[in-house]
Amino acid sequence: MKKKIACSTCGLFLTYSPLDDNEKVVCPRCNSTLTRRMDSVTHMQFSVGICIYITLFLTLTFPLLTFTRFGVSGTISLLNAPEMLQKFQLPLLALFVFLTIIVLPVVFVTGVLFVYGHKVFNLKPTILTLLALKIIFRIKPWLMADVFIMGLIVTFIKLVGMASVYLDYAVYSYCFYAFFLMYFISKVDKYSLWNIYKKIEYPVEIKNQNYLLSGYEQCIHCLNVRKKSKVSIRCDRCHSKIDKTPSSKRNQAAWALLFAALIFYIPANFYPMMIFSIFGKNEPQTIISGVIYFLKNKEYFIGLIIFMASICIPLIKIFLLFWVYWTTHFESKYSYRSSLKRKKFFVFAESIGRWSMIDVFVVALLVALIQLNQLSSIIPGKGVIYFCLVVVCTMSSSLLFDSRMLWLRSDMHGENLEKKYGSNKAS
Numbered sequence: 001m002k003k004k005i006a007c008s009t010c011g012l013f014l015t016y017s018p019l020d021d022n023e024k025v026v027c028p029r030c031n032s033t034l035t036r037r038m039d040s041v042t043h044m045q046f047s048v049g050i051c052i053y054i055t056l057f058l059t060l061t062f063p064l065l066t067f068t069r070f071g072v073s074g075t076i077s078l079l080n081a082p083e084m085l086q087k088f089q090l091p092l093l094a095l096f097v098f099l100t101i102i103v104l105p106v107v108f109v110t111g112v113l114f115v116y117g118h119k120v121f122n123l124k125p126t127i128l129t130l131l132a133l134k135i136i137f138r139i140k141p142w143l144m145a146d147v148f149i150m151g152l153i154v155t156f157i158k159l160v161g162m163a164s165v166y167l168d169y170a171v172y173s174y175c176f177y178a179f180f181l182m183y184f185i186s187k188v189d190k191y192s193l194w195n196i197y198k199k200i201e202y203p204v205e206i207k208n209q210n211y212l213l214s215g216y217e218q219c220i221h222c223l224n225v226r227k228k229s230k231v232s233i234r235c236d237r238c239h240s241k242i243d244k245t246p247s248s249k250r251n252q253a254a255w256a257l258l259f260a261a262l263i264f265y266i267p268a269n270f271y272p273m274m275i276f277s278i279f280g281k282n283e284p285q286t287i288i289s290g291v292i293y294f295l296k297n298k299e300y301f302i303g304l305i306i307f308m309a310s311i312c313i314p315l316i317k318i319f320l321l322f323w324v325y326w327t328t329h330f331e332s333k334y335s336y337r338s339s340l341k342r343k344k345f346f347v348f349a350e351s352i353g354r355w356s357m358i359d360v361f362v363v364a365l366l367v368a369l370i371q372l373n374q375l376s377s378i379i380p381g382k383g384v385i386y387f388c389l390v391v392v393c394t395m396s397s398s399l400l401f402d403s404r405m406l407w408l409r410s411d412m413h414g415e416n417l418e419k420k421y422g423s424n425k426a427s
């Protein structure tokens with residue numbers, strides 16, 4: 001018997017044949033993965049989850065980097081980076097670093113395993129299950145262990161030129177931690193996890209068409225589908241508010257955050273990211289002067305990474321989002337091709353944004369490590385706060401944008417979706 005599913009990326013209602021293990025359903029129109037069969041994955045995830053806890057515990061126990069300069073040594077652990085930022089009156093930045101690399105990943109893994117537990121041990125879902133599901137998918141975009149590793153590499157190479165520096169045990173365990181975490185995240189299937197809590201009751205009769213134009217609506221938080229309701233604005237499954245599509249509030253917020261990011265980008269480049277203090281002499285370093293420093297020292301690879309992460313990626317992301325939002329709202333010509341092109345650019349912009357955080361992590365690590373008092377120290381500059389705001393604003397902007405908007409108008413202009421996507425196979 002065919003199963004039903006609704007694509008939350010493009011709004012297509014479709015049917016598919018039951019899946020075998022490891023098979024997935026891909027939307028034939030926008031190429032988004034909609035769900036996958038997770039029987040064998042579930043047990044595997046428990047083992048991977050335990051590996052994540054162990055490697056994180058080891059990382060927090062052992063030192064991360066050891067550094068010797070002018071005969072004075074310094075050692076830092078993973079927790080020292082947010083601790084030092086806090087000491088320099090940057091509590092929000094410290095909290096952000098602490099949350100994205102340690103706390104949120106642990107909450108995410110624990111939440112997912114808790115929900116899987118219901119399936120494995122045949123438990124009845126409760127309000128706690130609902131709470132866990134709501135939390136895990138809201139924090140998922142903010143897990144940045146992989147970006148932190150890149151920051152660690154850049155910091156290490158930056159320090160090699162200045163003094164003798166050693167990678168300690170925690171670096172290796174952190175690499176394993178990040179690897180396991182990325183693997184764990186890649187296997188998490190939103191659709192199946194929410195179905196553990198409560199299955200979606202699909203309409204009896206569905207056509208392969210845009211559900212938004214057929215009198216249905218979908219909750220973007222839990223993917224539940226229902227007939228458009230005038231009585232309740234809350235989702236029957238997760239009780240979140242169901243936004244209308246096109247939602248003027250969400251789109252206005254997406255635009256506003258994009259403009260905010262553009263404004264913050266100016267002070268982020270103008271103010272120093274960090275201030276080097278050597279023998280009492282202060283040397284501020286902005287993003288650009290940091291890149292020039294590496295190029296002068298012939299460290300082209302690191303120079304290129306910082307240039308890409310701190311200058312190109314935020315600009316490319318802001319530009320691409322602007323273009324996607326603008327053409328979605330104001331272009332008069334709509335076609336399947338233009339929607340697909342916009343979707344590809346949107347997904348690309350969404351995926352690169354978090355890598356901008358490299359420079360913020362580098363500053364956090366350097367500030368934590370280089371505190372040799374009078375001899376040499378590094379103080380975080382104002383630029384790092386603005387830069388962090390640029391990343392947070394662009395990320396929040398793309399998270400708020402409703403991608404179904406990309407397809408809605410071309411669907412309104414009458415593509416025959418049923419004829420085109422009449423038979424959908426699982427792949």
Ligand SMILES: [Zn+2]
Binds near residue numbers: 010011028030031032
């Ligand atoms: Zn789709």
Ligand SMILES: [Zn+2]
Binds near residue numbers: 220222224235238
């Ligand atoms: Zn919902």
